[in-house]
Amino acid sequence: MRVLVLDDEPLELDQIEILIHDHFPTWVVKKAQNYTEAMEVVDRSLQEDQPMQLALIDVKLPGRNGLEVAEKIKARIPQIDFIVVSAFQNFDYAKKSIQLKVVDYLVKPVIEKEFVTVLQSYVHEHPEYEIHSEVVQKMIRIVQSSYQDSLKLSDIAKELHMNANYMSRLFSEEVGKSFSDYLLGYRIEMAKSLLVKHKDWSIQRVAEDCGFNSQHYFSTTFKKLVNQTPKAFRK
Structure with missing residues (x-):
């Protein structure tokens, strides 16, 4: 599984990377703190014919809405899935979520048990990604x-x-x-x-x-x- 994690907070990025490596050690994690870095990761993955399969994106990014960034990513990789991370529990993105293939949501601060449950559920629905x-x-x-x-x-x-x-x-x-x-x-x-x-x-x-x-x-x-x-x- 190839995962992009996009968050402007370095500590959040490191925490999520550690959690993924602890519970899903075979996954490849790429981190980005802004739109430019995220698109560089996406383009590099396409050049290497190893496109990102899942993206964990913070809704609130400096100067950009996380879902706007997700839209740009999806234009490059139509098959990618998204898990949205936000400090707010009020998610009003229903139609946009369907369009972008948002498969789940996580509320900050990210709790390990909830995080692992969400990813395990995703893997259960997509066993091909554990191949x-x-x-x-x-x-x-x-x-x-x-x-x-x-x-x-x-x-x-x-x-x-x-x-x-x-x-x-x-x-x-x-x-x-x-x-x-x-x-x-x-x-x-x-x-x-x-x-x-x-x-x-x-x-x-x-x-x-x-x-x-x-x-x-x-x-x-x-x-x-x-x-x-x-x-x-x-x-």
Whole structure:
């Protein structure tokens, strides 16, 4: 797991880094105290083809709202998730949170037990981020960068010069779900973001932009996984 921690207070940064290393020793943590440093970390991770996967961002930063920074980061890394940290308990960011994929909130001062619980919950929902196999990591990166295209495991196997059956079995063992189920779920997550971000887009356009050839299949799948139709979710 590659994590960006953005906070203008050095002591807070160090505390969060220590907590992560104590409880999630395999995670890579990058720290930033302002917008410029954060974007440098983001751009460097993209240059190295190792994009940040999770960002912990303080809402109140000097001269900038933390969610504005999150928006800039998401423009670079659409698949990134956010955990928002704030000294205030009144979070009035519902629509923006859906758009930015804010998965949870933490209130300052950060309490170790609550912090660990939030991250453990996140890992439980995203078991793929605890993967150590380079093959499966490559498969996930391909999904995240090419989910809009017609992706087939057989094509990825050819690209990686590997046996498709072996890759399928390895993916299922490490991620806990089949490759096709993971791809489908990822496309739906991207669709949820687009439905909120682009109110003027038709359902057909959202479906096509997320790799679905059929609006009917998209709507049926969306309702099955989200328990709402795309139209109802958008409201």
